[in-house]
Amino acid sequence: MGEARGAVCGSLRAGARRRAALLGCLMLVAAALPARAAEPNAWYSGEYKSCDQDTTPEIVRCITKLTEGWESRVETALKALLAQQTTTQQERLKAAQKAWTAFRDADCAFYVNGEGTIARVEGAECRRVLTQQRAQELEQAGRP
Structure with a gap:
């Protein structure tokens, strides 16, 4: 027992x-x-909350304006990073940027072409978030 x-x-x-x-x-x-x-670049958080508008077109315009700011940062960071690279690395970075742009556009097309008016918001938010992430990535890569 x-x-x-x-x-x-x-x-x-x-x-x-x-x-x-x-x-x-x-x-x-x-x-x-x-x-x-x-996370600051999570969908529907951070900056997105500043786009609390009444209509879908207003929301999309607001998100697009935010995205334009991030696109400017991508361009600035990319130019600075390219200036730091060898010719071979410059070509690799240009190819990577071209591939990233194609990915972002294809990925966000999935959302924007969905059903309902919310699809336009989802597509715009997809583009904003991915562009923000890319800007931050390039900025980080260019830091010593």
Whole structure:
């Protein structure tokens, strides 16, 4: 009887340890979620919130204006980064930028060509977020 009780208690302790470990892992994941959602270039956050307008066309115009600012930063960062590179690296960076532009346009076309008027907002927001990310990436790459 004592051996059986010891085996059961040991099994319960092991189960409790597993549950505690699982709970700890879940808490870590849960703690990371708000941080991820708060990323400044996440969709429908940060700058997007400044585009709280009454109509879809107004929202799209606002997002497009924000995107134009990020496109300007992409161009500025790209020029600065190209100036720091060898000829071979310049060609690679130009090819990468061309491929990135094609990707962004194709990716956002998926959203803008969706159903309903919200698709225009989604397409504009896609372009804003991806352009913001690219600007930040190029700016970071150009830092010493």
